[in-house]
Amino acid sequence: MTSLPWIDPDHLWFPPAEEALDEPDGLLALGGDLSTERLILAYRNGIFPWYSDDQPILWWSPDPRCVLFPDEIHISRSLRRTLNSGRFRVTADRDFASVIRLCASTRDEGTWITDDMTRSYTRLHQQGVAHSIEVWNPAGELVGGMYGLAIGECFFGESMFSLETNASKVLMVHLACQLALWGYRIMDCQVESSHLLKMGARSIPRSEFLSILRAGVDRSPSHGSWQIQWRWPGAGGKHE
Template sequence: MASLPWLDPEYLWFPPADEALDDPDGLLALGGDLSPERLILAYRSGIFPWYSDDQPILWWSPDPRCVLFPDEIHVSRSLRRTLNQRRFRVTFDRQFGRIIRLCGSTRPEGTWITDEMVAAYTELHRRGVAHSIEVWTPRGELAGGMYGVAIGRCFFGESMFSLQTNASKVLMVHLANQLRLWGYRVMDCQVESSHLLTMGARSIPRTEFLSILSAGVDEVPAQTDWRLRWTWTGTEV
């Protein structure tokens, strides 16, 4: 591995995202901390943390970058039937702590969502920067969820889980619809997955992603209090 900069926890700084390695794709720096100020600077700069318990903090900015533009969400015929059946209810910021922990514990392959990460993003949530999206059944059972970070008119999806068929797809459609209504430019999905691609996500060059961020992170969205919106998903989505 090429030499990478070690970040000093006392010094709030990142190298430019375009200095990230090609192999492994996007690895930019090591060390530092997960303070709210550093995390916010990272997201504003197109960088995110991703590491395991036995590693130092690793900071990434892959190229290309997987994103979903809210007005490009794809709703298949079968998914539209599910939406019309109103089988799920979607809420925002109701159970952030539960959602972030389930994002980690529901992955059979293991997780990067360590206790340190949970504490860091919970503090971001307390400051109104990190948000959760919850999907519920009519009986009030949790069916799926996601957490992420909102800065300006950019939303950075971090992790998602599904406990029932189609719950994560309903979540994505509803979230994209709300982001569009609130004037968000983009939802960052970080890296490609088949699930995201079928929902309308696509990969763009890192330079294009950074250009979107430079324009969007200082803009004010139409909605800043996520808790104001919750509804049964249906034909209105």
């Protein structure tokens, strides 16, 4: 780690994402701060923070990058039945504080969502950059959620939790369909998982990901407030 660039908190910059290490995959720099300006600059350039309380801030840009193109969301027959049942209600920006808290507290392996991270992403939410998506069961309980950043025509998913079967899948379908309707180019998933791959996500070279960002982060999507309630049926999506 000593050979990695150290980010001065008083200097708003990052080395090019292409300079990230191969091992560990994507580690680019350390230091800096979690100001809203630095976080926005990071995401615009395909970089995100990921570290623990006992570490300095670590900045990453893995290669390949796991992404979901909104019109490639995969909807299985069983998931379509769940969607058609109307069991879950999906909203956006109704309870950001609870979503980020549950993303941090429901992970068995621990969390990178430190108190500093929570404060910083909450400030981004107050600025209209970070957003939450919530899934509610028939009893009105919050049983699933995600938060992430919307910059131009790109959405950067940060973390997700699920307390009931299929809640996270329902969330992904509603979000992807809405992003497609709004003209978003991509949803960044950062690192692949079996769950994401089953939903239609795939890994692409970092160079391709950066090209998509360069074309999309400065464009304005065609929508207004995120404070909406989404209803199935959505738009598009592959299904069996």
